[in-house]
Amino acid sequence: MSGNLIIDDLGHLDGEVLIFGGCYSNLQAARALLAEVDARGIPPGNVICTGDIVGYGADPVAVVDMVSGSGWAVIAGNVERQIGAQKENCGCGFEEGSACDRLSQGWYRYAVGQVRSDQRHWMQALPDMITFIHQHRRYLVVHGAPSDIARFVWPVSDEAIFRSEFDLAEAVVGPVNAVLAGHCGIPFERVMEGRHWINAGAIGMPPHDGRSLTRFAVLGSRGVRIERLQYDAEAAAKSMVHAGLTQGYEQSLLIGIWPSEDVLPEEMRRVQRLASG
Numbered sequence: 001m002s003g004n005l006i007i008d009d010l011g012h013l014d015g016e017v018l019i020f021g022g023c024y025s026n027l028q029a030a031r032a033l034l035a036e037v038d039a040r041g042i043p044p045g046n047v048i049c050t051g052d053i054v055g056y057g058a059d060p061v062a063v064v065d066m067v068s069g070s071g072w073a074v075i076a077g078n079v080e081r082q083i084g085a086q087k088e089n090c091g092c093g094f095e096e097g098s099a100c101d102r103l104s105q106g107w108y109r110y111a112v113g114q115v116r117s118d119q120r121h122w123m124q125a126l127p128d129m130i131t132f133i134h135q136h137r138r139y140l141v142v143h144g145a146p147s148d149i150a151r152f153v154w155p156v157s158d159e160a161i162f163r164s165e166f167d168l169a170e171a172v173v174g175p176v177n178a179v180l181a182g183h184c185g186i187p188f189e190r191v192m193e194g195r196h197w198i199n200a201g202a203i204g205m206p207p208h209d210g211r212s213l214t215r216f217a218v219l220g221s222r223g224v225r226i227e228r229l230q231y232d233a234e235a236a237a238k239s240m241v242h243a244g245l246t247q248g249y250e251q252s253l254l255i256g257i258w259p260s261e262d263v264l265p266e267e268m269r270r271v272q273r274l275a276s277g
Contacts, residue, residue, distance in 0.1 A: 007128065021143075023057075025057030025107075033216060045071070048072065057240060058243040064122070073130055077149070093150030143183050146172060152263065154186065157265075159192060166197075181198070181200075208268075212254055
């Protein structure tokens with residue numbers, strides 16, 4: 001990341017901390033996440049969003065209103081930065097001309113046409129990073145990575161990538177025990193020399209695992225847990241069809257498989273692996 005970063009410090013957080021990202025304009029998933037927060041008795045100050053509130057789904061306005069009015073801590077994803085600056089594309093980091101790149105043009109145009117000017121201003125003011133301390137461990141929250149808001153860091157990424165990102169994080173905010181990230185849509189935890197890289201996944205789209213359930217993370221007294229979110233995926237898919245968002249992502253909500261795997265590392269391409277097996 002370059003330029004003047006906006007970094008918020010939440011101080012010490014006690015009790016469970018819920019981390020989520022990738023609402024992707026999926027109102028049904030966002031409402032289910034809110035119900036989870038309420039059922040667990042987690043206070044608003046202990047809920048953190050890793051960004052990309054807006055995305056593939058049919059209800060960007062309602063989801064932004066819900067998240068912005070929740071009292072939760074939120075950092076900007078690449079989509080919020082791009083919409084806030086009224087850019088022409090989502091800035092997702094997809095390879096130019098790839099299927100993901102082409103498909104993003106449809107949902108991004110729809111989202112830009114829906115979002116209100118006051119919501120764009122709210123997006124512009126969101127921080128780039130958040131720090132906090134929990135259970136004597138210091139955490140840094142980013143969207144993609146400290147080096148780039150739209151960098152894809154995967155569970156199979158080379159260890160050198162994680163090391164360089166941790167080094168950059170500490171150059172920016174000082175010592176950290178863990179990084180909490182989003183963007184790639186795949187939940188995972190990677191531990192290196194006592195430092196943890198945790199991706200909470202996305203609540204608005206399944207993690208390409210053949211199931212409709214999505215993911216969020218909870219920090220507790222024994223570390224992090226990746227948890228499944230059950231919501232009305234059928235209603236979310238129908239909303240996308242009604243909005244004319246029929247590029248394949250509406251089916252992904254139901255079958256748990258992304259319409260394209262070209263963003264994924266070779267070893268994580270589920271459809272290709274099944275076809276060859």
